[in-house]
Amino acid sequence: MRKTRSDSAIVGVLAIASLLATLLQTLTIPIIPRLPSLLDASPTDASWVVTSTLLTGAITTPVSGRLGDLYGKRRVLLLTMSAVVVGTVISACTSSLWPMVIGRALQGVAVGVIPLALGLVRDQLPPERVGGAITLMSATLGLGGAAGIPLAGAVAENFDWHLLFWGSAGLSLLCTIWLAVAVPESPSRAPGRFDIVGTIGLTVGLALLLLPIVNGAQWGWGDARTVGLGATAVVVLLGWGRHQLRTAAPVVDLRVTARRPVLMANLATVATGFAIFAMFFVFPQILQAPRSTGYGFGQSLVASGLALLPNGLVALLLTPLAARMITRHGPRKAMILAALLIGAGYVYVLLRRDSVGDIIGASGVIGAGAGVSAAATAKLITDAVPVTETASANGVNALMRSLGSATGSALLAVILAHAAVHVGPASLPSESGLRTAFLVGAGAAVVSLVCAVLVPRVRSGSTVATEHDVPARTEGVGVSAAPAVSPSASSIPGDGPKT
Secondary structure (H helix, E strand, O other), X not given: OOOOOOHHHHHHHHHHHHHHHHHHHOOOHHHHHHHHXXXXXXXXXXXXXXXXXXXXXXXXXXXXXXXXXXXXXXXHHHHHHHHHHHHHHHHHOOOOHHHHHHHHHHHXXXXXXXXXXXXXXXHHOOHHHHHHHHHHHHHHHHHHHHHHHHHHHHHHHHOOOOHHHHHHHHHHHHHHHHHHHHOOOOOOOOOOOOOHHHHHHHHHHHHHHHHHHHHHHHHOOOOHHHHHHHHHHHHHHHHHHHHHHHOOOOOOOHHHHOOHHHHHHHHHHHHHHHHHHHHHHXXXXXXXOOHHHOOOOOOOHHHHHHHHHHHHHHHHHOHHHHHHHHHHHOHHHHHHHHHHHXXXXXXHHHHOOOOHXXXXXXXXXXXXXXXXXXXXXXXXXXXXXXXXXXXXXXHHHHHHHHHHHHHHHHHHHHHHHHOEEEEOOEEEEOHHHHHHHHHHHHHHHHHHHHHHHOOOOOOOOOOOOOHHHOOOOOOOOOOOOOOOOOOXXXXXXXXXXXX
């Protein structure tokens, strides 16, 4: 029985590792316009600095979770953080395009830290502390994303841009050492072996899917590359899904993923990821647009980033309240509240955006919803899956968030581009285009709300799924000999504590 390490130290370092993972995702946002000149590359080639991070992050999240369930979450977490350290050092040492792309691709695997950390929380902490720890870690995700932009902007404006990566390398190394010292290995292991064929299929399928989503606006949505890659992605992912259902030890257990609580949580996460990205995509453009547009505030990059910082701080400050709500009323009701908050933020900014304070207020409300949503969905999934699949199930959920963000990027770029106006030499979004973007963000919140409502309520006598709920598979047989979930477990978890 583990009592040699402090629970608080474990939660603290895992929360910091998760914060660092999200901060690394926003590290290059302030210097994106300068990347072609900084790396002596065309704008198309320079875009791979961002695309490579997105691709490796999307692929890593489910794979790292499965590896952690099979071989030990701490071991895979340390390997993941080591890859991040190497990647940041590579980026810090280069001013050339392709070494930078390689470095950023290695930094993208940091997203795989999140499902591993959530899995370790469930494995290492007593049950009564799991909900609060998950809520804290979820809040740090929002804080990392919100703090990364102004911090990176301030460094890029006042120092050599390579310092962004040197600083990240130092923080990543210190965090890796702390993880090695403070976090014990997980005692739980999933049966089976690693699905190499499934991993290759997932990697190829996601790459083929994300490339046209990310580059469709640039290539053209009717371009042969966009259509061809998208169609091929559908074929590959369908084949991958068939393989996952037939193999004895899939990289993603689609049967567990298809359980209604997990499915609704993942669909809600796609919608929430879309809505949150819409805020980070649109609000800075309003803040930075010149006042001559009629809607802009002429803020600098750093000032606009600082204006959105309360988005993450609100989520962090609400951590104790969110944890109590999830414990007392269940993750289903928390998900409903989160969707309502996100929708309310967009409705507010639709009706009133006369000052920077209005933008800050709306982003704070949306941030509160985002923090509660992340905590509630993580708790819902953690409770709904066998303990041996915690990390891989949360990895799939993190993948859903990435898909929501990527889809939001593509759709909002099209909306704002089609409603652009020219202010001097610059092409800027029109006010009607911004209103459309807000409506789309509110629509995503409505989708998240519907998914939350469809999460089944807890019935009296229901139990949390454990490894005993999922029967052992027979090698090469695609259908289990018994139902994957007992009737009582099929409705977990929903409103409030079980009776």
